[in-house]
Amino acid sequence: MTSTLIPPPVERTPRRVVKEPLTRRQRLSRFDLRASPYLYIAPFFVLFALTGLFPLVYTLVVSLHDWQLLQGQGDFVGLANFTEVLQDRFFWNSIGNTLSIFVLSSVPQLVVALVLAAVLDQNLRAKSFWRMSVLLPYVVSPVAVALIFSSVFGEQSGLVNNLLGVVGVEPIEWKNDTLASHVAIATMVNWRWTGYNALILLAAMQAVPRDLHEAAAIDGAGAVRRFFSVTLPGIRPTFVFVMITATIGGLQIFAEPRLFDVSTAGGVGGSERQFQTSVLYLWEMAFFRQDFGKAAAIAWLLFLLIVGIGLINFLLSQRIASAEKAVGSRRERRRSKGARR
Amino acid sequence: MSASTIPAPPVPDTLAPSPPKRRRRGGGLGNRPGFLTYGLLGAFVLGSAYPLWWSFVVGSGTNRTRAETLPLIPGENFIRNAMTVLDAVPFWLALGNSLIVASVITVSVVTFGTLAGYAFAKLRFRGRDGLMIFVIATMAIPTQLGIIPLFIVMRQLGWTGELGAIIVPMLVTAFGVFFMRQYLVDVIPDELIEAARVDGANQIRTFLHVAVPAARPAMAILGLFTFMLAWTDYLWPLVVAPQNPTLQVALSQLQSGYYVDYSIVLAGTVLASLPLLVLFVVAGRQLIAGIMQGAVKG
Incomplete structure (x- = not known):
């Protein structure tokens, strides 16, 4: 090097x-x-x-080796670790959980962050105060977030079930049920990151040239129309950036599932591994089962997955960009034709 | 990368007039939003702050407080619960460890990030562009996934349980270099560096007396974020030094065992969150500025 x-x-x-x-x-x-x-x-x-x-x-x-935590390096085994991991149903389970939690956390988070940014972009009084308030959850560490929400989503007497009880909903098994546990963990991620992402999007919105808004307003576009036709296209690069960072972060969630329900199965992601994410599975393989060879194989597969999804994200956004350009130029052409006529 | 690909010295950006500040008053767009906007925003903020307040309320009560539907008023037991926390985990040791770890990492990331960022932004040398692309590409690499070999190496060195083992893998970040480079490209006019050289300043003096003063605001922001990242890191300290815990690891150890007393756990959570909350009160504006600047630049 x-x-x-x-x-x-x-x-x-x-x-x-x-x-x-x-x-x-x-x-x-x-x-x-x-x-x-x-x-x-x-x-x-x-x-x-x-x-x-x-x-x-x-x-x-x-x-590529048979490698245990205590014994150290063993025989060269080629791709055996990879094939074993790929046949391991717990591996696929963890990938499924990771993707499920990722979707549950990124989609609502980005939508809410977008709305929040649009609200903050208005001519508010006490701007700094609102921005600070929105960012507050970000300074709480993931471990603290996990502990707080593990309690908030408690099954016997957690805040959420208590509140649901008031409106007559039966207590939900936040830690036992697969989907419910994914929602709970996604909530932790959303809670910590929505405000942060809203501020990034807010900055991008403020960089959109003001005259574009004014021109649209003069043309009779209402606030909602302006949001979709002026603001959104204007902040697209930043939105893609937020999406990609959310992907890289979202696929590496560890503290939240690790600490969500420690009392069962010692924090490997639920008694049935119903919310075991891939990084948590990697950690379990390496330091619980002490099989470094397989854990390393998981790390590489995960690496490929993250890079792959990042690339898909990127290509998708390029596609959208070029499609938009095509539509835009078609419109241009139509307009100039109309003018000639 | 041949020398010919190095671009000619660009026209200093700072001399260009800065874009006019956006005007918000007047016209049909700058209207003050109505009561509804404030109401919704207020509700959102209260809702998102409540879990934190709730932790304090439960942490200052008993395990029974948790069963209440919407407890709002803190109890009287916070000190007692906090004392239990101090008995249960080595809180002060962990706090000290976290301070050392996060401070050393911050100083290192900022120092080396500024040095390299300055070189990439303002000095001309063979291979600059290629190396910069390399830096940008590595930003996307999830370094978390390297924990297994890092652990193997640390164990061979006999470093497990040492703070050094937590610190060393985090001494530099590609993001730090990128961030400083983006900032310095715009902020220092090339003439200034040229002038310093004509005056006989050698490179390191130019760096110290021209670049560092100009870089200070960005260094502060990078430092703030690096500190937070190092402070909140969990996986690597848990793996390499569980017996010599950082604050996050100690906090996570509160919630072990089959019976969990949530008032204790939450008292500990509040206690452990206080340092960053203080930092937030002191430097919240810089945090916001950093997030928003990074967005426009990145």
Whole structure:
């Protein structure tokens, strides 16, 4: 890694023949000019190679071996770990749970964040106060969030079931029932991140040129129409950015399912693994079952999944963008035709 | 990456007039929103703040408080519950650990991020563009997934249970470099660097006396977010040093065993959340500015 950072010595012989030999000072200054950029970026690249890239590659090595926590490295087994994991129903269960929780958390979260941003984008009094209030849940750590909501969604006497009881709904088995537990965990994620994402979208909305709004208003577009025809297209790049970060984060949920119901099965995601996410499964495989080989295989599969979904996200947004452009230019053409007529 | 791909020095962006501030008064668009808007927003804020308040109410009551439908008034037991928490987990040790871990990581991420970000933004060197693309690409890599080899290495080094093992894997982030680069590209005019060089300042002096002062606001924001991220991290500290816990790990240990006394757990949760809540009160505006700036830049 580091060797590629050192620049090849630059040949300057032709000039040197003509010019006087450089003084020590000049040479030092020239070296300073050349080498400094590399010295400045070196700490990052060296540390990143050690703590970011090396583990990724080494994970692959571990995944190709029979490797236990205590015994250490065993025989080379090829892709056996991968095939075993891919045949493991708990693996697929965890993927299903992760995706389910991901959808339950990202879709409502983005919709609410969008609405919230639109409200905050209005000419409110006490702007800072509202922004701060919306961001408050973000400073509560995921572990604390998990503990709070594990209690809020308690089955015998949790806040939610108490409130449901008032309106006559039977208590819901938030920890036993698969879908209910997914909703509960998605709620934790939504609670912490909606305000944060609303602020990002708010910033994007404020960057939409004001004259566009005004022109639309003069053309008779109401507030709702303006939101869909001016604001939304204007913030699309940011919206995609929020979507991708939500994906990367959403697929790595750990603390919430780990701590949602510790009293049963020691925090591996429910007695029936009904809310065991993939990272939680990876953790269980590595540090409960102590099978590092398989855990490493899970890590790589998960890595591919995250990169894959990220790519799909990206391509999808490109598609939408180009489709929109096509529609836009068609409209343009129609308009110019009309004008000619 | 050949040298020819390095772009010519760009015209300094800062000299361009900054876009006019958006005007909100006047016209049909800047109307003050009505009562309904405030009502809905207020309801949303109250609803989202309530779980936190509820934790305090239950944490200051008994396990029976939890059975009440919508408890609003705190009880008298917070101190007693908090004392139980201090007995149950090594709270002060964990608090100290978290402070050390988060501070060291913050200083390191900000220092190395600023150094590299400055080089990428303002210095010309062979391979700059290619390396920057590499940095951006690595931002999407979920480094969490590297915990197994990191754990193996830490165990071989005999570092498990040491704070160093928690700190080292988080010393740099690609995001930090990217963030500082984006900020510094716009904020320092190239003339300023040129002038410093003409005045005989060497590179490191230019960095210290031109770049760092200009970078300060961004460094503060990056530091704030890095601190929060390090403070709230759970998976890696849990894996590598459960016996020498950070605050998050200690907090999670409160909820073990078959019988859970929620008033104790929630008292601990409130206690453990206080540092960040204080930070939020002190630096909330900077947090908001950071989130909103990052959005426009990123």
